[in-house]
Amino acid sequence: MPEDALARTRNLFIRRWGEMGATWGISRTMAEIHALLFLTGDPYCTDDIMEHLQVSRGNASMNLRQLVNWGLIRRTHLRGDRKEYFVSDLDAWQMFETITRERRRREVEPIIETIDRCRQDLAAEMAALPPDKQEESRRYDEKLKDMIEFIHAVNALLDTVLTSGGGKIRKLTAVLMKVATSGKALSH
Amino acid sequence: MPEDALARTRNLFIRRWGEMGATWGISRTMAEIHALLFLTGDPYCTDDIMEHLQVSRGNASMNLRQLVNWGLIRRTHLRGDRKEYFVSDLDAWQMFETITRERRRREVEPIIETIDRCRQDLAAEMAALPPDKQEESRRYDEKLKDMIEFIHAVNALLDTVLTSGGGKIRKLTAVLMKVATSGKALSH
DNA sequence: AGGTCCTTTCATAAGTATCTGAAAGAACTA
DNA sequence: TAGTTCTTTCAGATACTTATGAAAGGACCT
Known part of the structure; x- marks a missing residue:
């Protein structure tokens, strides 16, 4: 599927946020995951993140944990779904x-x-x-x-x-x- | 020569400052050089720094330039000495x-x-x-x-x-x- | 010009950090 | 219990950063 304007600008922001994180001593992926969750405000599961950011399962898992430790995102669950989801609801x-x-x-x-x-x-x-x-x-x-x-x-x-x-x-x-x-x- | 108490605590601080710099996206050597100049307030030439921090000439040269670019140290000269010296005189x-x-x-x-x-x-x-x-x-x-x-x-x-x-x-x-x-x- | 002293550059080496993927682990279901 | 689904871990691979040292460059002196 071709990216629409929304996805395109969102991805631009996510990339830049990742680069900035890197210069501040935060790994690129961690910053990108955070940007994704922060921008949308929606719950994402590990597979969603793997798909959106094209990263491995291990990488996603590690960085999600870090973000939870920092208190920047939290774990949550969706009715009727065993998977774990993650949301960022801080301003x-x-x-x-x-x-x-x-x-x-x-x-x-x-x-x-x-x-x-x-x-x-x-x-x-x-x-x-x-x-x-x-x-x-x-x-x-x-x-x-x-x-x-x-x-x-x-x-x-x-x-x-x-x-x-x-x-x-x-x-x-x-x-x-x-x-x-x-x-x-x-x-x- | 065995380190005296002064040199020992100074070196402790320099190492820690270097580590901290690293987590903040500043190279360890750059932070260590800065700590050395900052703590003593004295002018050091490239060879002094190579000796004190045990780094190569190229490394010292590169990082000194960066520090000058950041405005954290400045170049200076000593009477009767052709070498370039560097000082940090900011509080x-x-x-x-x-x-x-x-x-x-x-x-x-x-x-x-x-x-x-x-x-x-x-x-x-x-x-x-x-x-x-x-x-x-x-x-x-x-x-x-x-x-x-x-x-x-x-x-x-x-x-x-x-x-x-x-x-x-x-x-x-x-x-x-x-x-x-x-x-x-x-x-x- | 040729020599000395000092600085900078840069290809390569060394060292770190980050990522991957497969395997192990945990939690639930039937 | 055995099977299913999802999560975590970690040894090894990859990519990135930083350091080295030899060579080139530049400034000054005689």
Whole structure:
């Protein structure tokens, strides 16, 4: 069957979403499956996905599981059908929230632990260091401190935005913009 | 020479930073070089980097160029030395700003273009679609519209935060938190 | 020009990540 | 229990990314 305009533009989007996912450390197939489910909002079973995206059963199965683990899609069942179906019923904002939380947990938390650990190690051995290294050591600790403070600051900002929910983002931005540009309210 | 405590914790951080970079779509070496320059703040030439990170000349050269392209490090020269040196003199906030802008330009802009293009294609062919597809088509367009509005909203928020500069982030967060939780100021 | 020192390039090698398909597993049915 | 249908797993194949090192290129000096 020849693709109609609908299928054609949908597939264009799915491909691009897949490519983008790839540059963000998400496998192409995982991103494509997600795009397919997200765009249609319909339940798809493994065979549907294999057919639409031309991927193997194993590949589909693995990536569906990953998407479920991330919380981006969920399993569901259709009356009178033993097969498992998958749906994505999050809106763009909820997706963002989910992805942000997951990535933070998986990737930001570990780096925070590493930095803390480095600083502890350094503090413990500081005294034993030859005097010429003390200054260097202090500067290094300073960098780590700045970095961790920065991460915490961004986390706090992000939490505030996330917990405020998607509907409010435009208003938050408006308020922020006013505060940020006024300068007065912020100076000291 | 045996590593001292300083070198040891520094190397721990560099390795972790490299791993994290990898999951974020940045090559391990590129992230490690960046960590090395960032932590020390000192100028390093290609040979220094080859030695510290145990990588080949070609690899060092390629990744240094990339980092310069991203704007994360800059080339410099030392008096009486013909070699080229590289330094990172951005603080954590400036790094974040630089990375955010680059990634947006490289990865978000294209997806915006794709969505716009999909919607145009769809609008153009809508009339020619069989009636049963019209409704499906409309729902699809709705999804794309939501998505692009979301992207623009996040971009606007990010721009506000970025242009306000790093020193203000804590105050911005404080203001936001008050606004977001009060509910009153935001309800329509 | 010829020599030295340094940087960049690029074909090939090495290393990773991803995908496939067949086999094993699980859940249900009769 | 044996059969059917669907799902998961995983060893091996494939495709992609990143690294190497030798050769070419460029800049400066004498």
